Amino acid sequence: MQTVTLNNGIKIPQLGFGTWKLKPTIEAKRAVLTALEVGYRHIDTARIYLNEGSVGKAIAASKIDRHKIFLTTKLWNTDQKDPKHAFEKSLERLNMDYVDLYLMHYPVTETRLKAWKEMEKIYESGRARSIGVSNFTIKHLKELMKSCNVVPVVNQVEFHPFLFQKELMDFCHKNNIALEAYSPLVHGKKMFVPTITEIAQSHLKTDAQVMLRWNVQHGNIVIPKSKTPSRIQENFNIFDFKLTDEEMATIDGLNENLRTCWDPTDMP
Numbered sequence: 001m002q003t004v005t006l007n008n009g010i011k012i013p014q015l016g017f018g019t020w021k022l023k024p025t026i027e028a029k030r031a032v033l034t035a036l037e038v039g040y041r042h043i044d045t046a047r048i049y050l051n052e053g054s055v056g057k058a059i060a061a062s063k064i065d066r067h068k069i070f071l072t073t074k075l076w077n078t079d080q081k082d083p084k085h086a087f088e089k090s091l092e093r094l095n096m097d098y099v100d101l102y103l104m105h106y107p108v109t110e111t112r113l114k115a116w117k118e119m120e121k122i123y124e125s126g127r128a129r130s131i132g133v134s135n136f137t138i139k140h141l142k143e144l145m146k147s148c149n150v151v152p153v154v155n156q157v158e159f160h161p162f163l164f165q166k167e168l169m170d171f172c173h174k175n176n177i178a179l180e181a182y183s184p185l186v187h188g189k190k191m192f193v194p195t196i197t198e199i200a201q202s203h204l205k206t207d208a209q210v211m212l213r214w215n216v217q218h219g220n221i222v223i224p225k226s227k228t229p230s231r232i233q234e235n236f237n238i239f240d241f242k243l244t245d246e247e248m249a250t251i252d253g254l255n256e257n258l259r260t261c262w263d264p265t266d267m268p
Contacts, residue, residue: 001041002239004221006153007176010100010130012070014216015236016042018182018225024051031227032058036069038236044182044223046074046105047090056094072101074134075119080104080111083118091127102128103156107140109268113147120150132156134182135264138171145175156180158262159220161211162190164255173219180221184212185235187260195250203241206234213238214251 003011017035022028028051032043036058045055052073059069073094079086087102102122104115116133123131132154133144145151155172159165159181172179185191191207200210208224212235215222224235243251 001039002216004178004219006130006178007151008130008153010153012101012130012154012178012221013040013042014221015212015238016040016044016070016072016180016221016223017232018223019043019045019051019055020049020182020225022049022051022054022225022227024049024054026054027227028054029058029061031232033062034229034232036062036064038233040232040236041068042070042072042223044072045094046076046103047079047086048074048076048105052090052093053095056096060095066096070100071096072103073099074103074105075115077106077108080108080115083115084122087122087128098127098129100128101130101132101154103131103154104133106135106262107133107137107264107267112140113144116144116148120148123150130154132177132180135262137264137267138168140264140267141171141175141177151175152177154178154180154221156182156223158183158259159215160184160186160190161196161214161251161254162186162256162258164252166252166255169218169220178221179219180223181215182223183260184215184222184224186211186258189260190258193254195254199243199247199250203243205241208235209238209241210243210251213241213243214248217243217248
């Protein structure tokens with residue numbers, strides 16, 4: 001497993017397992033357990049997913065040393081007025097003493113700067129080994145960086161070949177903020193695009209593996225999600241091949257600014 005070194009020196013596995021829309025029942029627990037058995041050591045959840053408890057149970061059931069797992073959860077929008085309380089509740093649901101990364105889920109105009117100050121205190125307490133943001137545009141990052149004491153280690157955004165946010169990626173990399181790609185497989189809406197399929201076939205790989213590999217080769221962290229064991233395994237097997245510069249450029253050219261989730265562009 002390749003890792004990315006965050007701006008505070010902590011290493012994060014470049015491939016993680018996303019849990020959005022995994023039902024907070026046996027489904028989420030089984031999926032996370034399967035991912036851990038396959039070899040994933042980076043799990044991403046959030047308060048609003050309602051499955052923190054299932055994620056925590058899966059990690060406990062895996063018997064894997066907690067320190068070998070990189071665990072992320074997030075501060076929901078309506079909780080930004082009291083991040084400390086929200087964070088403590090997340091730890092309770094996870095049944096954990098700490099998380100490796102705590103993210104502000106969305107740049108809520110009225111509360112984001114004050115909430116970040118509270119997140120800095122959580123970071124200073126050691127109960128979150130890193131703090132970062134999600135769905136921030138360049139404008140939001142610039143605003144935050146003017147007033148923060150702790151620069152976000154990560155900006156988690158929707159990022160895939162059909163939403164190639166190059167300007168945002170370059171800004172993050174230039175400022176030593178890792179870009180973490182959610183919805184990297186476009187929720188299955190762009191499988192079997194001829195250009196990607198042709199590249200995949202030349203490497204004896206699947207379209208999904210090529211899309212994930214493209215993100216990794218751009219230096220990004222990527223967190224695909226699935227509840228299907230075969231696909232969880234498939235998504236993990238992306239470190240045994242490499243796309244050429246020409247193939248990377250070809251996939252770059254597929255951008256059509258396609259969003260399948262939130263669009264924070266017009267958020268003041």
